Amino acid sequence: MSGEIIPGSVHSICSLIDEYTACRDIENLERQFTLLYQSIQDSDLPYVVQWMCNWLGKLCLLDDGSLLLVFEQGLLEISVSFDCDQCVLLLQSCLNTFSNVGYFTRILKALSVCAIKIELKYFGRIKEIFNSCEDSIKKFADKDLFCALHASADLFRNLISPTSVRLLNSADKCFLRCHTLYMISMLLHIDSKDKEELLVLFVKNLSNVCEGLYTFYLSCRRLLLTSPDTVLYGKTVASFMVPSWIQLLHYFFTSHTYELYKFWPLVFTHEYWIDLICPFVYFLLDGSGPNPRFKNCKADFMDSSEQKVHPDRYFRLRQFAMDFIESLFKRYHCSLQLVWWDPHRFKLLEYLEVVATEPVSDETLPNHITQAIGCIEQIISSSTYLARFHIYAKFLGPTQDSVHHGWRGHVITLFKNHLHSLVVQSVSDSKAEFEVTDPENSANSCYSEDVKRIFKYIFRYPLPSTSQEDLIDESSWLLSALNLAMYVFMKFKSYPSPLISYIVKLMTNTSDRKISYFSEFLCNLKSCLDQHIVQYQARISALQTTLRNTGDTTEAIRLKSKLGVQESVMLRLRLLEMTFHQTQTLYLQSESTSYM
Structure with missing residues (x-):
């Protein structure tokens, strides 16, 4: 293609558009765009798409709404009128040119138009768009991240419906499930009040490529427990499944939307909810070995599969998980019996104890430590007195590890407070000749072997x-x-x-x-x-x-x-x-x- 401007050529029209854009002459600008559509040949597409994307990027930075609208409509017109495969490749290469969310959403809208024309039976031609979205959203934060995720979710929704998904093979569906979980994991870094609305959109998208979300949950949990370091599509299983499923389960547990029954079973007991979330929280909080497991996953939320999870993002997720655990025990009155607290479930308290006893350099306890302590107290209060004494015996028992003296003192105080409640109850019951209906919550629980051990441990x-x-x-x-x-x-x-x-x-x-x-x-x-x-x-x-x-x-x-x-x-x-x-x-x- 010649570098000189030929009168009546695409280059000369683009040059005139440059001039009219500079002086904000909207009327002549629209006239020249009409002429441009009539003049473009397939060989002109690379130049025109690159030129238009550059202008879109500049105008987004200037936030010029009138001019933006003209160029946006122009790009959509080209996406509709010319070879969709070539347009997809060209637009995809331009997606990351500017770190501006307005630019990203407009290019993605044009890509969506092209992808719809290609159809899902040729999914391989448009698959890279989703990878490009994942790469692009790494540049954004806060409100911009919200807009970028919303645009990505809209792209998915426009392309994939319960009907059209039948055109995808199992590998493509697996790819889209992992992509959606990754995008959900990024919601963790948004504080918008509309966050749940966006999560619902992702849930609907995810349900379209799953036979059932609960079945999918079970497969994810199994994969996390057996092969957490497995790399899927450039990301380790743990790096995107842990943050995404913690958020999904939180939504399923706390949501009041009437549509929830369409995506998730509503028959689970409160105790089973605890079992649902614990595998992901365990992996997150596991501090065994020289380093915590989740912090040393091979994949980051934001970076390549060889880098570690960014500490700030880990701490944010940990705080969200502990908030969820606390609300899980606080929202409904439950009285977990001694038999429920098997060694596997007790790991939750052990992991929280590790957080609660982290070393501090200041007299004031950091928020995450007070949060972990509050979480433990809530869990204990949600158990029967007999179970509580079992928990205290575990906390106060002999250990080869160094003892955190402040934590030990706090546990002794908690034990004293619960002992006092039963002492008062025993006096009241004896005066009223009250018949015991719940042995695990009666004063008789003080006669257990755990109480004998507790006093010896203290x-x-x-x-x-x-x-x-x-x-x-x-x-x-x-x-x-x-x-x-x-x-x-x-x-x-x-x-x-x-x-x-x-x-x-x-x-x-x-x-x-x-x-x-x-x-x-x-x-x-x-x-x-x-x-x-x-x-x-x-x-x-x-x-x-x-x-x-x-x-x-x-x-x-x-x-x-x-x-x-x-x-x-x-x-x-x-x-x-x-x-x-x-x-x-x-x-x-x-x-x-x-x-x-």
Whole structure:
């Protein structure tokens, strides 16, 4: 094709259009476009399509609505009038030229016109459009991402209907299912209120290429559990199935749309919903080994199959998943029994515990840690008292791993609160001679083997995985343990019910040993506490003496800072000492009562 402009040629018409566009002469511009349609030959298509796409990109950046409309209509006219296969290839090559969502949606609309003409029986000719969409949306965020995903969903809807899908083979349907799941996974990064409306559109598209969404869910879950690192169409299974199915299940669980029955069974029990979501949450939260599984998938939401998941996107998905889990247990009143909490289901609590005990560098807990703690508390509250005691026994039991002292103290406090509820209930039931109808939620659950183990786990010092040098760090759980003991002895002193008497006997029983495990706990703690108080008092005295004798201002500032730290530690030790003595006094009083 010659580079010089020939009068009446396509190049000369495009040159005039350039001039009219520059001066915004809409009337002459439309006249020249009409002439252009009449003059284009097949050999002119590459030049014209490239030229029009360049103008569309520039006008989108300028946001000139009137001129944009003229060029958009012109591109659609060309897409309708000329060889659709050639137009698809040309437009596809231009799709990523500009990182502007308006440009993307307009080119995609023209591609849709061409693809409809080609028809699904020649799906191989248009398949690459979907891959190009996946590549393009990586450039967008927030509102632009929403618009880009909506345009992609519209393309799918315009091409594939319940009738036309019959023209696709099984491999093509599999490709479109994976494509749709990937696009759904990208919804995670949108905060728009209209997000659910877009998700519904994707659900309808997905249902068109599935025999049933629940059947498809089962196949995805099986693939995730057996081959999470399998690469499908350039992406690992885990990288797009985990974020997409967590969002899909959240929609199915929370949606009130009247059309939901068309896509998803509505007969599942609340407990089964938990089983549905857990495999995907397990994979997301699994922290076993040197690195979490999901963070080390071979594929990213946004990047190539050899790159890792971007941390921010992982954290966002983790937050969404924990929100879903919490709402799952909070939305409906359920009372999960002990038998329900098998080792596999207990993994949910174990994974959440890993998140809840992540190391922090600030006194204020990050949101994801408080979220994980709240999620665990909600799950425990959704279980029977008997099941709760089983959970506490698991959390407080011996471990080879290092103990998170703050978390251990929090679990002890939760146990004390639930124990108190049953103590109060037992008193009320005994007065009213109430007949037990739910054994797992009655005060009788306090007589379980788990409760016996819990008290032994709590009142053990030092722990196998720690040393007495960790007393300051351990003070959080030690204070919780002493508060629990004080509660029991105070209740025994004020109202010695059969249940409280039983618990006191548990703690002070000496039938199989010289002294009770509680007495041994107090002896070991007192010995260590006394040593630490002496040590820190000596350090404080030495620092005070040095500070009085120094004349260097800089050195004095350093010593004051160091002294402040030591005095803060001493305050903590004194608080522990005071609580210890209160507990010991109540314990000795309990031993002298006639109830023992």
